[in-house]
Amino acid sequence: MAVSREQESLVHVLAHEGGYSNHPDDPGGATMKGVTQRVYDAYRRSKGLAPRSVKAITSQELFEIYDRQYWDAVKGDQLPAGVDYVVFDGAVNSGPKQSIIWLQRALGSLYEGRVDGVMGLGTIAAVQSCNDHDALIDRICDLRLAFLRHLTTWPTFGKGWGARVAEVRSIGQAWATGATPQAASFVDGGQAKAFIEDARTAPAVAPADAATGAGAGGLGVSGYLYDLQSQLSPFSYTSEWIGKVVVILAIVSALLAIGGIGWRWYAKLKAKRFAAALGAV
Incomplete structure (x- = not known):
């Protein structure tokens, strides 16, 4: 021995x-x-x-x-x-x-x-x-x-x-x-x-899902407004105003959707690293 x-x-x-x-x-x-x-x-x-x-x-x-x-x-x-x-x-x-x-x-x-x-x-x-x-x-x-x-x-x-x-x-x-x-x-x-017990928590994916959902919803609304713009095209002032709203809403919605997808990827990657560091995998 x-x-x-x-x-x-x-x-x-x-x-x-x-x-x-x-x-x-x-x-x-x-x-x-x-x-x-x-x-x-x-x-x-x-x-x-x-x-x-x-x-x-x-x-x-x-x-x-x-x-x-x-x-x-x-x-x-x-x-x-x-x-x-x-x-x-x-x-x-x-x-x-x-x-x-x-x-x-x-x-x-x-x-x-x-x-x-x-x-x-x-x-x-x-x-x-x-x-x-x-x-x-x-x-x-x-x-x-x-x-x-x-x-x-x-x-x-x-x-x-x-x-x-x-x-x-x-x-x-x-x-x-x-x-x-x-x-x-x-x-x-x-x-x-x-x-x-004192381990930090990994980033949550809930904000990512919320942002992606909001972005998708916003894109849907912008599509609806685009159709409305086409119907109101004879009224140039109203049509122009709606067109600007459509562009802004589409950009914001796209950014939300992209950001949500990006955050979900980041959160899942961090969660994987957290699990590895803490011995959960």
């Missing part, structure tokens, strides 16, 4: 997490060394202990939470060097399910199961059949970064997240290739939790 890298990985994760934080925009809320108050409360309840501030978490409690809720959840001891740390760090920041989804997607054709965020036998087998862990780590980190960029919290925490993922990539690839990894460093914002 391979030597566990849990302790080494935890050292790097804790460096990224820093100490206590409670940023108003952080969906994790009050957090101490990466453990949120909600997670700590659940842990204390499971032990039959009274709740208390996460600031008072002990080293033993911290290790047990990281061990059971994150390392064991991603089956870290069954993953190759470097990949174990990368998946572990992602689990701490965005939850085990999301981090496993990045791994499953990064495996590509090697993984034939469902992309469900469950570290089952199929996922483990696919990882073990991969002969380029360096490249696998690259793909995992690319997917993670794309996910982060599609969160509403990216403008606030993007700089920190970007720095964290860059270091995770470097450290993971060093382990994967047998090199000595750099020391992890804390960048403010990088410790903020990044959950899919």
Whole structure:
């Protein structure tokens, strides 16, 4: 059995997490060394202990939470060097399910199961059949970064997240290739939790349908007015006035229809990109 890298990985994760934080925009809320108050409360309840501030978490409690809720959840001891740390760090920041989804997607054709965020036998087998862990780590980190960029919290925490993922990539690839990894460093914002619940929404297609419908209706009205113009042609002034209305209405209607079609194309393209970045496809 391979030597566990849990302790080494935890050292790097804790460096990224820093100490206590409670940023108003952080969906994790009050957090101490990466453990949120909600997670700590659940842990204390499971032990039959009274709740208390996460600031008072002990080293033993911290290790047990990281061990059971994150390392064991991603089956870290069954993953190759470097990949174990990368998946572990992602689990701490965005939850085990999301981090496993990045791994499953990064495996590509090697993984034939469902992309469900469950570290089952199929996922483990696919990882073990991969002969380029360096490249696998690259793909995992690319997917993670794309996910982060599609969160509403990216403008606030993007700089920190970007720095964290860059270091995770470097450290993971060093382990994967047998090199000595750099020391992890804390960048403010990088410790903020990044959950899919905070994903931005894709542009809606309803405005496109409304614009296209209005454009089509306007073209119909302009056609009716054109026929009316022909009937009123003996009355030159009225005919000329209607002609101008017909031209303006036809132009506006055509622009609405074209704009609606264009927006629908844009919205569908963005929705597809959103789904890909968030792991929905």
